[in-house]
Every structure is written in structure tokens, then in C-alpha cells.
Amino acid sequence: MWRKTNNGLIGTLILTIIVMSCSTQDQNPSQVTKVDRIDNSGTNAHYISNRAPLLxxxxxxxxxxxxxxxGFLKEYLLRQSKGLTGHLGEISAWLQKEDNAWLDPEGEGSWGWEEVPYWLKGYAHLGYLLDDPAILEEAKIWIEGTMNSQRSDGNFGPKHFDGDKQDFWAxxxxxxxxxxxxxxxxxxRVLKLMTDYFKFQLSVPDDQFLKGYWQKLRxxxxxxxxxxxxxxxxxxxxxxxAEKIHRNTSDWIGRSHDLKDIHNYYEVRGGGEVPDWYRDQIDWHNVNHAQAFREPAQYYLLSHNEQHLEATYGNFQIIRAYFGQVPGGMFGSDENARPGYADPRQGTETCGLVEQxxxxxHLLRITGDPFWADHVEEVAYNMYPAAVMPDFKSLHYITSPNMVLLDAxxxxxxxxxxxxxxxxNPFSSRCCxxxxxxGWPYFIENLWMATPDNGLVxxxxxPSTVKAIVGEGVEISIKENTQYPFRESLEFQIETPYPVEFPLYFRIPSWTSAASLRINGERIKDNISGSGYIKILRKWxxxxxxxxxxxxxLKVKTWAENSNSFSVSRGPLTYSLKIEEEYIQRDSEETAIWDSKWQKGADTKKWPSWEVHPSSDWNYSLVVNGAEPGLSMEVIERPWPDSNFPWTPEEVPILIKAKGKKIPSWTLDSHGLVGELKxxxxxxxxxxxxxxxxxxxxxxxxxxxxxxLIKPL
Structure with a gap:
């Protein structure tokens, strides 16, 4: 059967296989079905779902x-807890407790905007996910301080203003x-605080609500x-x-905006007129777009208007049509996307990466569309690791697909x-x-989700373990053993207190053409292709x-709108030329971005900055067989690193041997950046x-x- 979606007509493939799957317990029939979406006509009995009239x-x-x-995801969190996130409370000026508006009952203080909650989103989750008592105790200080700041009118938090209007963003x-x-x-108390606060927000006149820049967009x-x-x-x-918030939020649904309503800084390369397509987004700031393009889909849950859902998909596609013709899943805006600057040397803020x-x-939960799962893996496993040092003690503001020199x-x-x-630099900048x-804590908590039919997906x-209530109310656990995205195999071991029937779903990524499924070693189905989900209903x-x-x-993708450049991928991973990296330590105070601040007495020597210089040639293109990449490249699997951290050139568990040719005229340009492809x-x-x-x-x-290279000489 067919149904119309925001992407046009999509076939709902229903392939049902009834098998007798042998187990040590019994002869256990399994019903296996391939679907493009998970049926949401029911309501999960164990976890809070959308309440009518929400979709x-x-x-x-x-x-x-x-x-x-x-596995490596736990290692990432451990490094994060020992690195910058775990120690920002000791070094960041915005996180000092003295004179901090987030800890003041009246919301007064010199430090009181986005930095505390930005940090706390991830920091508290480290405590939750790692059961770290020290982190939990520290996080509770900020949570309690925030709850104690609620005032008689229901408002809470710092008294922060955008002009003469309250800034609701933080x-x-x-x-x-x-x-x-x-x-x-x-x-x-959280529910009471939020109830009283939202009553306060409802009482604020529309002409005083969500005015200014950041809060209106977000x-x-x-x-x-x-x-x-x-x-x-x-x-x-x-x-x-909810209706009031939507009507006072920037118009992420509309197209052909008046330029006076697009408030981010912009310039057109070489001067000239702003192109017509630039008016099709209300804002082109990279972080605003990465987090706010989804607002129409969020409102769609209340409006039930398919055009709102389509607007979010459209927003995603528009910025990538003009600035996203690059590998890694993001777009080349640096701070703000500028017409004429779309080469792969343009990048995205680290804030933009984690907000995307x-x-x-969010959109995976709202739509069930596996497209969003494919995309979050693309960003998380390609762009985001490169933005942060392996010890998680420093990061940079801009990360680009082509980037051959990191300096001050x-x-x-x-x-x-x-x-x-x-x-x-560990202090640059106050947002990132x-x-x-x-980034990683939220990614981890969304690996598994409950389904409307009391199952799991x-x-x-x-690599992860989930504990959840399924079926008629039984708590089970599933351990996912895998070295994905580097390896092709994933194994899921189910633990139940007694046999229990429930549906278990697995996403089929769009990039695979030959997925296979086994249950207890028995072949169930091979050559599964097409984005969607495999549903297994059985007594587990x-x-x-x-x-x-x-x-x-191996696949080669051509980016026609970016000088016919091309990229090489295998599964969810995109590959880049291996460049020998030379690390040069710099003084963080001397090289920090202008708006960086640290606490008085903080030992900045313990938190050095790093320049990274190339110590091998980088100006290569590849000689590839575009139709059959495997004929011109060889995949080499290496042992899994003892460190359990596969995100360094020395410890990657997989690499590709290829052929390349230097392009002598490809050098750094006058700005000290890799020369543009055009x-x-x-x-x-x-x-x-x-x-x-x-x-x-x-x-x-x-x-x-x-x-x-059209035809290598």
C-alpha cells in the first residue's frame, strides 16, 4: 500500500515471515515484518506518550x-567526565558559585545566562549515566539552586533582559x-515549578513575549x-x-521573507544582490538553524497540519542545497551562512553539531522516520569527534570537512x-x-526508544545496555554488543525474568543493501534493503x-554543486586523507577567543591549548573507479584498540588503502586556509x-x- 508523506509517495513494504526459531527453551515461532514506519495507532502502557489533542x-x-x-561510548563519557565537562565548574567564570544568578533566590548576580544550563545538560547526564556520586552531588547544587529561585509570580532563574524585555532563552x-x-x-517539585512558570509565561502579554533575537528564533x-x-x-x-509560543516564535514555516526580518549578520561575496533563495529561511546562523529548523514539526503535533511537518523537512533541505554540498552531514556556515562561501573549508560551530x-x-521521536536516525549517526560519527581533542580537554569553535591547519x-x-x-582551546568560546x-549523553539516551505497541526499538x-518495561509490564534488559560504526555486525542479548512476548524493532539504515538477520544463530532473512525497520514479534x-x-x-558520492568534488564512505562513516598531525602546545590565556573568561585563581596551565599542523602532504585527490570503488580501494580492518577509543589516527580500527595524485597548485591561500576547490x-x-x-x-x-580530476594525466 502507499501513503503520502512529506517526502512524497512512499511505499509501505510489509514483508511478513513466520519462522520456527529453535531455542534451548522451546520451539518458538517468530513473526518478522519489514515496515517503513512503526505503527503508532496504539499507546504505550508503560511510558508517557503524547496526550490528545497532540498527535x-x-x-x-x-x-x-x-x-x-x-564500549567506546562509555569510554567517551569517562573521558568527558575527566576532561573539560567534568572540570568546567572549577575553571569557567560563568560557573563560579559566588555572585551567580542561577543560585540566587532573587535571580540576581553577575553570572546568569546560557552557560550554566548549557553545561548542566551534559554534566548532570554524565552523573546519571555513569552513576558518578561526585557529579550527581555537584549537579544537584545547581538544580536545587534553580528550583529555589522561583518567585511568587512563577518566574524563576536569573533576571536577564533583552533590551527591556525578559530574555526567556536561558x-x-x-x-x-x-x-x-x-x-x-x-x-x-519539578512539575510544580514548571506549572507555575508556564502560568507566568501565559500571563505575559504577546508584545512582551519572546522578543529580541535568540529567544524568538529558539x-x-x-x-x-x-x-x-x-x-x-x-x-x-x-x-x-503552546499556541502562544508558536505565534511568537520566528517564522520557520514561511518562505520569501522580507530581508528586514532576517536578522542574522550576512554578506554576499563580492558584493551584489542577495540571492532570492536566501529569503527562504528566517535565519542562517548555524546554531539557530541546527536547533530551530525543527520548530514547525514540533508545532505540527498540535496543529495536525502536514504543511508544518513538510516545512521542517524543507528547512533541512534548503540550507543543505546551498551550503551543505559536503560530507559529514552538516553545512558550511561558520558562524553565519554567507552566499558565495560554500566550499568544504567552511564549517560549523561545535554548538551547531550538538544542536543538530x-x-x-527530537525528529526521530516525532516522525518515526529512520532518516533522522541515519543523519544523527552521520554527524555524531563523522563531524563531532573531530571537534574535540581525544582527551576531551579542549575543543575548537569551527569544524570543517576540509581543514589542514589549526592555529591561533x-x-x-x-x-x-x-x-x-x-x-x-579549553576556554573558547563561552557557548561551545x-x-x-x-552531545554524547543525549545521543546515548536516544539509542533505544519505546514503541506505541509496548515494544522497543x-x-x-x-554499544549500550537498555532496561525497559515491555509487553504486559515486564522489565527486561538488552545488551548491544558491537563495534559499529566501524564493524558490520551487531549482537543483541536479551535478558528476561521469564518468557515474555513483545515486539522488538531494528532500524535498517538507508546505506545498506544487504542486511541480514539471525535469531539464536538461525538465519531468518538475508538481503534486506531499503530504509525502515525490521519488527520481530515473539516470546523472548x-x-x-x-x-x-x-x-x-565502499561508495563514492559526487557533490555536483561544489565543483564536482567527491567523498568516500563505507556504511555510516566518511573517510578522509590521513595527514600526519604535529601538536604544538600554546598558552590558553594568550590564545583564547575574545569573549573567553576563567575563574580567578584557575590554573590555566593545567588546561593548555593546541595548534595542529600538518607534517605530511595533504594536497591530494584520489584516483578512483566511481562505478566500482572496491576495484580502486582496499578496506583494511585492524585490531580494536586496547584503549577502547577508536577516534585517533593511530588507533582507528579500520582504514582504506587508495591511490592519489598531488595537485601542486593546491596550497593554503592568503587567509591561511586550504585553497578552495573551484x-x-x-x-x-x-x-x-x-x-x-x-x-x-x-x-x-x-x-x-x-x-x-576529470581524466588523470
């Missing part, structure tokens, strides 16, 4: 700490923190929290507030930021320094094992050489978008 939940977020990391972030705290503790975050509370309390006034991941996770120099106007925005903390893949026993194998073929010749007389490609997430220096 039914497509997928349901599990409570915080129901999903815990294993409170939107803190609401995320309070919601997670409630999910972890079931502290009822109203979708406020809307998310209103829905969260409505699904728990059913207070009718919350739906009124968060948006993808000013590279403007080649990038849209004036200052040392490329080097790895704090906001990057949410592995929607995003990574302890130690049942589901095995998935996703064939990862200026390069299409031929090279240089000899063919052996080159090595590694996953781009493991490369702090990288060439991931290769120049076109």
Missing part, C-alpha cells in the same frame, strides 16, 4: 539512565535540565517543555501556551569569524565550551540473541601514489571532500 507519539523517549553506554535550556532531573528522581525548545509537562499533568492552559544531533533525536591566527574573512577560531557537553546504533527468553549484519560497501585544475601530471584514508571523525586535520 500520537511515533516513538517514546525512555527515562534518563534507562539506556547506558558500553530558562528554555534549564527546563531540559529540570525535565531530566525529574525523569531520574521523580522529584514532584521558541521550539520552550514548546518541547510545554508538551512534556502537558503529557504528565493534562493542564488545558498548557495548550493555550539533538534536533535529529585570524582567518577572516575566509571564515566568518575574526579571531583564533580554529585552534583547540559549555554546550558541547550534551533500536533506532540508533552504538533469557539469553536469546539477535544478530544483525549490515553490509558496508580554483583548482581538473588534471594532474603528478605520479600516482599510495595514500591512506581514515574515518574523518578520527582526523583533526582532514581532506574529506576531494577535488575532481
Amino acid at each position: 500520537p507519539s511515533a516513538l517514546i523517549k525512555l527515562p534518563v539512565a534507562a539506556v547506558r553506554p558500553e 530558562n528554555m535550556i534549564m527546563l531540559y535540565c529540570l525535565q531530566s532531573y525529574y525523569e531520574y528522581t521523580e522529584e514532584e 521558541g521550539g525548545d520552550n514548546l518541547h517543555s510545554v508538551y512534556w509537562l502537558y503529557n504528565r499533568t493534562a493542564e488545558p492552559f498548557l495548550l493555550q501556551l 544531533m539533538n534536533s535529529d533525536e 591566527k585570524n582567518h577572516a574573512p575566509g571564515i566568518a569569524n575574526s579571531g583564533p577560531f580554529l585552534m583547540m 565550551q559549555h554546550n558541547h557537553s550534551q 533500536a533506532g540508533i546504533y552504538g 527468553h533469557s539469553e536469546d540473541i539477535v544478530s544483525l549484519h549490515f553490509s558496508m560497501k 580554483d583548482l585544475p581538473k588534471q594532474s601530471a603528478e605520479r600516482v601514489e599510495d595514500v591512506v584514508l581514515i574515518p574523518m571523525g578520527a582526523a583533526r586535520l582532514r581532506i574529506a571532500a576531494f577535488p575532481e
Whole structure:
């Protein structure tokens, strides 16, 4: 059968296989079905779902700490807890407790905007996911301080203004923190605080509400929290507030905006007129877009208007049509997307990376569309690891698909930021320094979700363990053993107190053409293809094992709108040229971005900055067989690293041997950036050489978008 969706006509493939799956317990029949979406006509009996009149939940977020990391994901969190996120409270000026407005009952203090809740989103989750008592204790200080700041009118938090209007933006972030705290503790005071606060917001006149810049663009975050509370309390006034938030949020649905309504800084390269397509987005700031493009889909849950859902898909596609013709899943905006600057050397803020991941996770729950799971993996496993040092003690502001030098120099106007925005610095900048903390914890908690039919879905893949209530009310656990995204195999071991029937779903990524499924070693289905989900309905026993194998073929993608450059991928990973990296330590105080601040007495010597310089040639393109990439490249699997951390050039467990040719005229340009692809010749007389490609997430220096060579000489 067929149904119309935001992407047009999509066939709903229903392939049902009844098998007798042998187990040690009994002859156990399994019903296996391939679907493009999970049926949401029912309502999960165990986890809070959307309450009418909101549209039914497509997928349901599990409570915080129901999903815990294993393998390299746990190693990432451990490094994060020992690194910058775990120690920002000791060094960041915005997190000092003295004179901090987040800890003052009246909301007064010198430090009181987005930095505390940005950091707390990830920091508290480290405590929840790692059961770290020190982190939990520290996080509780900030949570309690925030709850104690609520005033008689229902308002809470710092008294922060955008002009003469209250700035509601920072409170939107803190609401995320309070919601997670409630999910972890079931502290009822959170519900009361949010109820009283939302009554206060409803009382604010429209001409005083969500005015200014950041908060008006990011109203979708406020809307998310209103829905969260409505699904728990059913207070009718919350739906009124939801309508009010939407009508006062920037217009992410409309097209052909008047330029005076697009408030982000912009310039057109070489002067000239702003192109017509630039009017089709209300804002082009990279972080605003990454987190706010989803607002129409959020409002769609209340409006039921398909055009609102389509607007979110459209927003995603529009920015990528003009600035996203690059590998890694993001778009080349630096701070703000500028017409004429779309080369793969343009990048995205680290804030933009983690906010895009968060948006993808929201949209997976809202729509059930596996597209968003594919995309969050693309960003999380390609761009995000490269933005942060392996010890998680420093990061940089801008990460690009092509980036061959990280130093403390000013590279403007080649990038849209004036200052040392490329080097790895623990204090740069006040937004990314704090906001990057949410990336991995939020990703991990969304690996598994509940389904409307009292089942579970592995929607995003990574080593983990989930504990959840399924079927008629039985708590089970599933351990996902895998070295995905580097390896093709995933194994899921089920533990139940007694045999229990429930549906278990697994996402089939769009990039695989030959997935296979085994249950307890027995072949169930091979050559599964097409984005969607495999549903297995059966009575599960302890130690049942589901095995998935996703064939990862080498692929070459051409980016026609970016000088016909091309990239190489295998499964969810994109590969970049391996460049030898030389690390040069710099003084963090001397090289920090202008708005960086640290606490008085903080030992900045313990937190050095790093320049990364290339110590090998980088100006190569590849000689590939585009039709059959496997004929011109060889995949080499290496042992899994003892460190359990596969995101460095030395420890990647997989690489690709390829052939390349240097392009001698491809050098750094006058801005100190890798030369743009549009200026390069299409031929090279240089000899063919052996080159090595590694996953781009493991490369702090990288060439991931290769120049076109029409016919190598």
C-alpha cells in the first residue's frame, strides 16, 4: 500500500515471515515484518506518550539512565567526565558559585545566562549515566539552586533582559535540565515549578513575549517543555501556551521573507544582490538553524497540519542545497551562512553539531522516520569527534570537512569569524565550551526508544545496555554488543525474568543493501534493503540473541554543486586523507577567543591549548573507479584498540588503502586556509601514489571532500 508523506509517495513494504526459531527453551515461532514506519495507532502502557489533542507519539523517549553506554561510548563519557565537562565548574567564570544568578533566590548576580544550563545538560547526564556520586552531588547544587529561585509570580532563574524585555532563552535550556532531573528522581517539585512558570509565561502579554533575537528564533525548545509537562499533568492552559509560543516564535514555516526580518549578520561575496533563495529561511546562523529548523514539526503535533511537518523537512533541505554540498552531514556556515562561501573549508560551530544531533533525536521521536536516525549517526560519527581533542580537554569553535591547519591566527574573512577560531582551546568560546557537553549523553539516551505497541526499538546504533518495561509490564534488559560504526555486525542479548512476548524493532539504515538477520544463530532473512525497520514479534527468553549484519560497501558520492568534488564512505562513516598531525602546545590565556573568561585563581596551565599542523602532504585527490570503488580501494580492518577509543589516527580500527595524485597548485591561500576547490585544475601530471584514508571523525586535520580530476594525466 502507499501513503503520502512529506517526502512524497512512499511505499509501505510489509514483508511478513513466520519462522520456527529453535531455542534451548522451546520451539518458538517468530513473526518478522519489514515496515517503513512503526505503527503508532496504539499507546504505550508503560511510558508517557503524547496526550490528545497532540498527535500520537511515533516513538517514546525512555527515562534518563534507562539506556547506558558500553564500549567506546562509555569510554567517551569517562573521558568527558575527566576532561573539560567534568572540570568546567572549577575553571569557567560563568560557573563560579559566588555572585551567580542561577543560585540566587532573587535571580540576581553577575553570572546568569546560557552557560550554566548549557553545561548542566551534559554534566548532570554524565552523573546519571555513569552513576558518578561526585557529579550527581555537584549537579544537584545547581538544580536545587534553580528550583529555589522561583518567585511568587512563577518566574524563576536569573533576571536577564533583552533590551527591556525578559530574555526567556536561558530558562528554555534549564527546563531540559529540570525535565531530566525529574525523569531520574521523580522529584514532584519539578512539575510544580514548571506549572507555575508556564502560568507566568501565559500571563505575559504577546508584545512582551519572546522578543529580541535568540529567544524568538529558539521558541521550539520552550514548546518541547510545554508538551512534556502537558503529557504528565493534562493542564488545558498548557495548550493555550503552546499556541502562544508558536505565534511568537520566528517564522520557520514561511518562505520569501522580507530581508528586514532576517536578522542574522550576512554578506554576499563580492558584493551584489542577495540571492532570492536566501529569503527562504528566517535565519542562517548555524546554531539557530541546527536547533530551530525543527520548530514547525514540533508545532505540527498540535496543529495536525502536514504543511508544518513538510516545512521542517524543507528547512533541512534548503540550507543543505546551498551550503551543505559536503560530507559529514552538516553545512558550511561558520558562524553565519554567507552566499558565495560554500566550499568544504567552511564549517560549523561545535554548538551547531550538538544542536543538530539533538534536533535529529527530537525528529526521530516525532516522525518515526529512520532518516533522522541515519543523519544523527552521520554527524555524531563523522563531524563531532573531530571537534574535540581525544582527551576531551579542549575543543575548537569551527569544524570543517576540509581543514589542514589549526592555529591561533585570524582567518577572516575566509571564515566568518575574526579571531583564533580554529585552534583547540579549553576556554573558547563561552557557548561551545559549555554546550558541547550534551552531545554524547543525549545521543546515548536516544539509542533505544519505546514503541506505541509496548515494544522497543533500536533506532540508533552504538554499544549500550537498555532496561525497559515491555509487553504486559515486564522489565527486561538488552545488551548491544558491537563495534559499529566501524564493524558490520551487531549482537543483541536479551535478558528476561521469564518468557515474555513483545515486539522488538531494528532500524535498517538507508546505506545498506544487504542486511541480514539471525535469531539464536538461525538465519531468518538475508538481503534486506531499503530504509525502515525490521519488527520481530515473539516470546523472548533469557539469553536469546539477535544478530544483525549490515553490509558496508565502499561508495563514492559526487557533490555536483561544489565543483564536482567527491567523498568516500563505507556504511555510516566518511573517510578522509590521513595527514600526519604535529601538536604544538600554546598558552590558553594568550590564545583564547575574545569573549573567553576563567575563574580567578584557575590554573590555566593545567588546561593548555593546541595548534595542529600538518607534517605530511595533504594536497591530494584520489584516483578512483566511481562505478566500482572496491576495484580502486582496499578496506583494511585492524585490531580494536586496547584503549577502547577508536577516534585517533593511530588507533582507528579500520582504514582504506587508495591511490592519489598531488595537485601542486593546491596550497593554503592568503587567509591561511586550504585553497578552495573551484580554483583548482581538473588534471594532474603528478605520479600516482599510495595514500591512506581514515574515518574523518578520527582526523583533526582532514581532506574529506576531494577535488575532481576529470581524466588523470
